[in-house]
Amino acid sequence: MIQFLRNKFALSEKGAKDLLKAIFACTLTDLSFMFPVGLLYMVVKALSISYTGGIDKVLPVYVYIAISVLLLGIIWICERRQYNATFLASYEESAEQRISIAEKLRKIPLSFFGKKDLSDLTTTIMSDCAGVETAFSHFIPELFGAIISLLFVSIGLFLCGWKLAVSLLWVVPVAFAITILGRKQQDKVNKLHEDSKLERADSIQECLETVREIKANNQSESYLAKLDQILKESERINISAELNTAIFVISSQMMLRVGIATLILVGASQILTGNADFLTLLVFLIAASRVFDPLAIALQNLAAIFSTELKINRMKEIENEKIQMGENQPEFSCYDICFEHVDFSYDSKDTEKKDKVLDGISFTAKQGEVTALVGPSGGGKSTVSKLAARFWDIQSGKITVGGNDISQIEPEELLKNYAIVFQDVVLFNNTVMENIRLGRRGATDEEVLKAAAMAMCDEFIQKMPNGYQTIIGENGSALSGGERQRISIARALLKDAPIVLLDEATASLDVENESKVQKAISRLVKNKTVLVIAHRMRTIAGADHIVVLNEGRVHEEGTHEELLKSRGIYNKLWNLQTKSAEWTL
Numbered sequence: 001m002i003q004f005l006r007n008k009f010a011l012s013e014k015g016a017k018d019l020l021k022a023i024f025a026c027t028l029t030d031l032s033f034m035f036p037v038g039l040l041y042m043v044v045k046a047l048s049i050s051y052t053g054g055i056d057k058v059l060p061v062y063v064y065i066a067i068s069v070l071l072l073g074i075i076w077i078c079e080r081r082q083y084n085a086t087f088l089a090s091y092e093e094s095a096e097q098r099i100s101i102a103e104k105l106r107k108i109p110l111s112f113f114g115k116k117d118l119s120d121l122t123t124t125i126m127s128d129c130a131g132v133e134t135a136f137s138h139f140i141p142e143l144f145g146a147i148i149s150l151l152f153v154s155i156g157l158f159l160c161g162w163k164l165a166v167s168l169l170w171v172v173p174v175a176f177a178i179t180i181l182g183r184k185q186q187d188k189v190n191k192l193h194e195d196s197k198l199e200r201a202d203s204i205q206e207c208l209e210t211v212r213e214i215k216a217n218n219q220s221e222s223y224l225a226k227l228d229q230i231l232k233e234s235e236r237i238n239i240s241a242e243l244n245t246a247i248f249v250i251s252s253q254m255m256l257r258v259g260i261a262t263l264i265l266v267g268a269s270q271i272l273t274g275n276a277d278f279l280t281l282l283v284f285l286i287a288a289s290r291v292f293d294p295l296a297i298a299l300q301n302l303a304a305i306f307s308t309e310l311k312i313n314r315m316k317e318i319e320n321e322k323i324q325m326g327e328n329q330p331e332f333s334c335y336d337i338c339f340e341h342v343d344f345s346y347d348s349k350d351t352e353k354k355d356k357v358l359d360g361i362s363f364t365a366k367q368g369e370v371t372a373l374v375g376p377s378g379g380g381k382s383t384v385s386k387l388a389a390r391f392w393d394i395q396s397g398k399i400t401v402g403g404n405d406i407s408q409i410e411p412e413e414l415l416k417n418y419a420i421v422f423q424d425v426v427l428f429n430n431t432v433m434e435n436i437r438l439g440r441r442g443a444t445d446e447e448v449l450k451a452a453a454m455a456m457c458d459e460f461i462q463k464m465p466n467g468y469q470t471i472i473g474e475n476g477s478a479l480s481g482g483e484r485q486r487i488s489i490a491r492a493l494l495k496d497a498p499i500v501l502l503d504e505a506t507a508s509l510d511v512e513n514e515s516k517v518q519k520a521i522s523r524l525v526k527n528k529t530v531l532v533i534a535h536r537m538r539t540i541a542g543a544d545h546i547v548v549l550n551e552g553r554v555h556e557e558g559t560h561e562e563l564l565k566s567r568g569i570y571n572k573l574w575n576l577q578t579k580s581a582e583w584t585l
């Protein structure tokens with residue numbers, strides 16, 4: 001049972017056990033609501049006896065009051081237990097689920113994120129987890145609780161009179177059948193609904209992210225018209241999904257009411273023929289109201305559980321994704337990075353040659369040397385630098401660091417040895433100090449200040465309202481491109497790792513700052529393995545080793561002088577840039 005619940009609702013073992021407890025608690029609560037029916041039966045019976053003169057068989061009033069208080073106490077305890085078992089446990093499980101998805105996302109290869117939209121993942125973590133939390137705290141325990149308690153009550157009702165019981169309960173399987181038969185249609189509409197929600201979230205996110213470009217290109221009106229259309233379509237699908245569910249749920253709930261009508265008809269004819277008394281019919285009617293109310297909610301819950309399955313499947317998709325694993329304490333004799341016949345395509349299922357981004361790449365970036373990657377745009381330079389840090393796993397060949405195959409090293413352990421400066425700098429909505437400290441957690445303020453000064457950040461940071469304690473806004477929106485890049489360089493200087501990856505690290509800097517930062521970088525890279533990508537040829541002319549990449553292959557390699565002499569792509573790029581330096585507007 002525990003395993004079934006785990007598989008069905010993507011729960012942890014503790015979560016599945018808690019769910020069982022919650023179902024048990026809900027069953028007890030539903031059953032406890034039947035006690036007042038029993039008491040009512042006793043009271044009405046006592047009144048009828050006293051009315052017919054059998055006063056000596058009637059219990060004193062205080063006994064009924066005492067029983068009522070006792071029953072209230074039992075109901076209160078059951079409700080309390082149900083509250084603890086459902087809400088507290090479900091919040092704990094939901095927190096666990098969110099943490100486990102976040103942990104998983106940390107370890108999933110980046111290729112997964114290429115297949116998924118950011119808003120899709122955000123929806124899974126925030127809204128799907130919340131949806132499952134509601135299912136876990138309400139729908140599932142209430143549904144199972146109502147069904148199990150109905151079974152017990154049915155036994156009691158059959159013992160009181162099977163004809164009346166059948167006349168009341170025949171509607172229950174019919175009502176469930178209506179909801180279950182509508183499932184196929186509901187699944188279809190729910191899928192459309194979920195897809196439209198994702199499209200809506202995507203469009204709004206895209207609109208917010210690209211608002212500057214939309215305005216700059218004078219496209220506000222047409223873009224907003226398109227967005228408006230998407231929102232209206234989403235609203236239409238939303239209403240149709242609600243209506244669709246409502247049709248099946250309301251029909252099945254109405255079916256339950258038919259059961260009361262047939263009970264009255266059969267009960268009346270039984271009384272007329274002397275096969276039942278009015279008191280028994282009254283008890284059946286009160287029991288029907290007590291049992292059918294939670295059952296009507298259970299039918300609603302059943303429909304909601306169908307739609308929750310879509311959310312659960314999306315969570316399972318993340319849970320089942322393969323993670324990057326490997327050795328936790330690798331030992332490196334040196335930090336040479338070696339690519340051996342590496343093939344790579346961003347879509348790992350696409351093994352066809354035309355989709356390969358890298359095709360048989362082999363070269364070595366030695367420790368103590370600067371290795372530059374150059375070549376035409378789209379040649380695969382950034383891909384090579386990211387693969388060197390195991391951001392993706394390659395399809396064939398081998399990448400080693402100090403002789404260790406990096407596909408066998410735990411990514412976070414591996415990355416401890418890398419200081420990386422990318423073209424697109426990511427900054428966090430925190431102080432400048434903390435954004436730099438991200439390079440090395442635990443670095444002292446003095447060390448952060450030193451790194452910032454070396455990366456030429458100090459001057460502009462001092463001008464900020466609160467200096468190093470200034471909050472820089474979401475992704476450093478208040479900073480210029482060059483300032484962001486210098487903060488990223490300060491992070492790398494602070495980390496002082498044995499391998500340095502620089503992908504267009506100084507591209508956004510002006511000439512004056514570039515030469516100063518270059519000096520800082522040349523101190524950073526001493527005795528390290530450095531892989532550098534730069535479009536400005538003069539930046540890489542002094543590299544110890546230059547690898548020219550073209551269309552995913554190593555076209556040529558050597559030093560600046562050797563490559564100029566060979567008159568290949570490098571020579572062509574060098575001449576083009578020298579000429580372009582003379583251009584004026």
Ligand SMILES: Nc1ncnc2c1ncn2[C@@H]1O[C@H](COP(=O)(O)OP(=O)(O)OP(=O)(O)O)[C@@H](O)[C@H]1O
Pocket residue numbers: 114346357375376377378379380381382383384
């Ligand atoms: N995340 C990605 N998903 C799919 N394809 C990608 C991804 N990143 C890059 N590519 C493709 O891989 C190829 C190589 O890209 P890469 O960024 O490595 O080239 P590059 O030489 O660094 O280019 P540039 O000099 O313009 O930065 C390109 O065709 C690019 O479209």
